[in-house]
Amino acid sequence: MSETGLRERKRQRMYQAVSDIAVRLFIERGFDAVSVAEVAAAAEISKPTLFRYFPAKEDLVLHRLADHEQEAARVVTAAHAEGVAPLPALRRHFLDGLAADDPVTGLNDHPNVHAFYDLVYGTPSLVARLYGYLERSEATLAEALTDALGDDLPSALDARLAAGQIVAVRRILAEENWRRISAGERVEDVRGDAVAAAERAFAALGAGLPRLI
Missing domain, CATH: 1.10.10.60 (Homeodomain-like)
Structure with missing residues (x-):
């Protein structure tokens, strides 16, 4: 090296x-x-x-989430290289995360993960700082969508709007899973609803963003 x-x-x-x-x-x-x-x-x-x-x-604290900041963009870029459209790739990635109990999906009840997210969501300054992370995630995803779709996205604004919707869906799905886990529900009791919610959410994204499927 x-x-x-x-x-x-x-x-x-x-x-x-x-x-x-x-x-x-x-x-x-x-x-x-x-x-x-x-x-x-x-x-x-x-x-x-x-x-x-x-x-x-x-x-x-948020350093632990830094590796995920460009995750959606990486998924889109890798999928494009394999001839796969952005939304199907992002849907598959999120469902795989649920299956693996990836903490980023909110579907994880390990005590250390629980304590970490209690710290993040229970501290106003951390929640506020988290929005910067989400904005950067949107920006990198918008760039990846533009590179993957080219003229199929009419403008940079269209790419940003699409990225904003995708990032919001991923965030809300994860927060709902975490809300239920934090309230004391078991992962296996939440999993089925989490998968169904993700399927509905990505179907809705596909209906509104047909260029991405």
């Missing part, structure tokens, strides 16, 4: 290690009760170094 590759792996390990320490402290004591200085001390790095990795305190 090249020196550049080794540096990148080291940097990613640092991101993960600091984020893990921060999330543990926030879950134990509450997001607002733990300072950035305390996180830095626990991670054995300086506060300025921490801010080089995480510009805002909220990013220490």
Whole structure:
């Protein structure tokens, strides 16, 4: 592996290690009760170094979702290379996530996952910061749709509108699953409804976005 590759792996390990320490402290004591200085001390790095990795305190938590920020765009791009339309690919990806109990779909009741999402959804500043993540997801998905469909999308606005609807559907489906799991329902009791809801939602998207099927 090249020196550049080794540096990148080291940097990613640092991101993960600091984020893990921060999330543990926030879950134990509450997001607002733990300072950035305390996180830095626990991670054995300086506060300025921490801010080089995480510009805002909220990013220490939402780093765990960063890998998913471009997920929908990656699905569309990979599907296009195989000659598969965007919506069928995104539908299949979400259903596969439900089958695998992927935490991003909301269908997961592992205690650590439960604690993490309680932290996110129970902290107003994290919820507010999460909207930036959703906006970036929409932007990257809109670019992927434009690349995949070309002239089939009349304008950049059409791509953004389509991306916004897709991201919203994925978010709402996941939040509904999480709401039920958080209320105490078992994953297996929610799964059937979650799959049925996803099928209805993607069918509705297809009816409104026929260019994407």
